[in-house]
Amino acid sequence: MQRSMTRPGNHVIKSYEIYADMLFRIALVHLGSRQDAEEATQDTFIKLIEKAPKFIDAEHQKAWLIRVITNHCKTLLGRGWRKREVKLENAEPIAVDTPEDLALLQLVMAMPMKYKTVIHLYYYEDYPIQEISKILQISQSAVKMRLQRGRQLLKLELEGVESQ
Amino acid sequence: MKEDQFRTLYKKAVDSMKPGEEMKKELIDKLEQQQERKRPRKTVYIAASIVLAAGIGLAAPNIWQQLNGQSTQGQIAQVTPGPSQPDNSGTNASGSIVIPKLELPDTKSGVMADMIALVVYKDNIYTQSATRINAADAAALRGDKLGRTTGGIDEWSGKDKYIELASNIGETDIYSIKGYDSNFLIMSYSEINGEVFAELYEHTNGITVNSGDDLFGKLNLEGRITSAQWESFDSWNNGQQQYTPLADDEALNGFVKALQTAKPLAAESLTAQGIYDSEDRKVLYLQLEDNARVELTLFGEGLVHYGQAPVFFEVESGAFQQLWDSMKP
Numbered sequence: 385m386q387r388s389m390t391r392p393g394n395h396v397i398k399s400y401e402i403y404a405d406m407l408f409r410i411a412l413v414h415l416g417s418r419q420d421a422e423e424a425t426q427d428t429f430i431k432l433i434e435k436a437p438k439f440i441d442a443e444h445q446k447a448w449l450i451r452v453i454t455n456h457c458k459t460l461l462g463r464g465w466r467k468r469e470v471k472l473e474n475a476e477p478i479a480v481d482t483p484e485d486l487a488l489l490q491l492v493m494a495m496p497m498k499y500k501t502v503i504h505l506y507y508y509e510d511y512p513i514q515e516i517s518k519i520l521q522i523s524q525s526a527v528k529m530r531l532q533r534g535r536q537l538l539k540l541e542l543e544g545v546e547s548q
Numbered sequence: 549m550k551e552d553q554f555r556t557l558y559k560k561a562v563d564s565m566k567p568g569e570e571m572k573k574e575l576i577d578k579l580e581q582q583q584e585r586k587r588p589r590k591t592v593y594i595a596a597s598i599v600l601a602a603g604i605g606l607a608a609p610n611i612w613q614q615l616n617g618q619s620t621q622g623q624i625a626q627v628t629p630g631p632s633q634p635d636n637s638g639t640n641a642s643g644s645i646v647i648p649k650l651e652l653p654d655t656k657s658g659v660m661a662d663m664i665a666l667v668v669y670k671d672n673i674y675t676q677s678a679t680r681i682n683a684a685d686a687a688a689l690r691g692d693k694l695g696r697t698t699g700g701i702d703e704w705s706g707k708d709k710y711i712e713l714a715s716n717i718g719e720t721d722i723y724s725i726k727g728y729d730s731n732f733l734i735m736s737y738s739e740i741n742g743e744v745f746a747e748l749y750e751h752t753n754g755i756t757v758n759s760g761d762d763l764f765g766k767l768n769l770e771g772r773i774t775s776a777q778w779e780s781f782d783s784w785n786n787g788q789q790q791y792t793p794l795a796d797d798e799a800l801n802g803f804v805k806a807l808q809t810a811k812p813l814a815a816e817s818l819t820a821q822g823i824y825d826s827e828d829r830k831v832l833y834l835q836l837e838d839n840a841r842v843e844l845t846l847f848g849e850g851l852v853h854y855g856q857a858p859v860f861f862e863v864e865s866g867a868f869q870q871l872w873d874s875m876k877p
Contacts, residue, residue, distance in 0.1 A: 404572070405567065408565070408566070408571070412565055425571060481561075481564040484557070484561075485560065485564055488558060488561045492558065507555045513784070513787065514785050524824060525678065525845075528784075529676050540551050
């Protein structure tokens, strides 16, 4: 198999320009700390170099990066690494524009991981359920259920329909 | 809060979170360190210089073009997908499908459970059901109290957490449900400040499925359907919940009858063949006389899927097609 580059880092830097903000935001929602989110983002790009996967297109690469950083966050939290970060009141302040923004983010951050991953990909990244299923490699019904439960936790009302 | 309002506000809030400029510099440092560990020193200086120059935007345009050209060339083909979902259901000689008992993984193996809402009851794992009820109807369906969950299971739980009434849904009371076998369906129920929270959990693992009756028979569908709706794949996939009433009773009754004798097919091979890649699907919602709502996914190939069970059902083609054709906007 031909490796993707002779100078490690160049296409990673290009990918960084495109995807760093997106990955940082995913990590921050999961880890609750700017420093940890930045490290997780960097680690994800290092994995991109180490694994050197080849992608069919840009969407394929984006999905791979999202899956890697999500699993990385899951692993970090699972190890009990930086337990303190789970407690939002102890985390360093997150720089946002308004107190309302912060309150909303904290609401999502306080959710169990399995729900906030789906909520973020659905409501922020605008991925439909089928795509989230492919990215996270879980069944579509599992995505649907997590979305439904996440909505319940956020007390979201669906427009013009019953909410079960 | 309304869903659209949440989407707008959440996007605005998330957009305001940006990484610091240092993140990029630190990444470049890490890349340099990594290369130093792997490469002879002479090469390191050259490679690191190029990375650094590219990273901080000092590279000449022709170098950028060269680098970009190489990266494009590298972005084709092989992916490294994660491990596929565990799905060990298999077809035995008689054509029945054996769905293995669901267990929490051995944490020593390093495998983490893919979490769905679950409750351990009578040594079996019950997962969140594809049959749902409205909170307002839950009290009327409550049967005997079976116990109270203890919580304690998370993505990293191993077999040691597999104890009676352990769950990942927190502490809540568990009840049997009137009209259903508790070996199949149970209910979590709690009232907080007068508000009812109820969910159904079903046991669809550790069973052998010979026909549709082994699964759908437990839901007692025949003769209990009061109304039906369907939803297009596009609506389902985007969470739009655009339901259309199903008017053709004859088609529905024929389909439900055929469902009982439908042939089971293992999900693993169908999934590998890409059944979920197709969007030729419709979702059918059956409202029962006890106000429970059963959700079935119909695939254009003539197959039906229910909930988390790793099995599809091949319904007699005439009955399936009549219902499918009646599902028109």
